[in-house]
Amino acid sequence: xxxxxxxxxxxxxxxxxxxxxxxxxxxxxxxxxxxxxxxxxxxxxxxxxxxxxxxxxxxxxxxxxxxxxxxxxxxxxxxxxxxxxxxxxxxxxxxxxxxxxxxxxxxxxxxxxxxxxxxxxxxxxxxxxxxxxxxxxxxxxxxxxxxxxxxxxxxxxxxxxxxxxxxxxxxxxxxxxxxxxxxxxxxxxxxx
Numbered sequence: 001x002x003x004x005x006x007x008x009x010x011x012x013x014x015x016x017x018x019x020x021x022x023x024x025x026x027x028x029x030x031x032x033x034x035x036x037x038x039x040x041x042x043x044x045x046x047x048x049x050x051x052x053x054x055x056x057x058x059x060x061x062x063x064x065x066x067x068x069x070x071x072x073x074x075x076x077x078x079x080x081x082x083x084x085x086x087x088x089x090x091x092x093x094x095x096x097x098x099x100x101x102x103x104x105x106x107x108x109x110x111x112x113x114x115x116x117x118x119x120x121x122x123x124x125x126x127x128x129x130x131x132x133x134x135x136x137x138x139x140x141x142x143x144x145x146x147x148x149x150x151x152x153x154x155x156x157x158x159x160x161x162x163x164x165x166x167x168x169x170x171x172x173x174x175x176x177x178x179x180x181x182x183x184x185x186x187x188x189x190x191x192x
Contacts, residue, residue, distance in 0.1 A: 024081040025157040040116040041109035053106035070134035082152035
């Protein structure tokens with residue numbers, strides 16, 4: 001599953017194999033495989049251990065239809081083939097006060113999940129192309145939770161089975177150079 005992204009330093013192959021295609025195969029994911037993804041996300045550290053992340057899953061046709069009601073048309077066109085949709089949310093307030101690290105902790109949980117999915121031969125596609133407030137209402141999400149993203153999870157189909165208009169988008173995208181993403185000693189001083 002390797003892609004043509006180049007690296008400037010050696011990294012584990014799983015990071016190169018991971019990308020986000022939209023061409024899903026209409027094939028169910030077994031409970032054993034699916035819940036192993038969420039088990040990996042359970043294992044991450046969180047600041048003061050509140051574990052603020054949660055995933056709302058849509059696996060049945062009835063649950064997916066509920067999710068389809070708030071997904072924008074462009075995303076709906078391809079994500080209807082994904083057997084699992086997962087809405088990523090996090091609780092902003094812990095028992096004492098506002099949890100400043102809820103977003104970063106939740107991001108770590110999501111990364112564990114996507115890497116485990118990649119290792120298991122699955123693809124994941126995160127999106128924010130949906131109506132957040134409609135999702136909140138449809139799924140009864142309390143205001144103390146932040147909605148982060150919606151993820152389609154499944155097996156990849158051949159891109160030729162994908163609508164022609166979208167086939168050219170089914171390639172991995174080049175990444176920014178490391179030196180463009182890193183500062184030395186303070187903002188604005190890029191590493192050379």
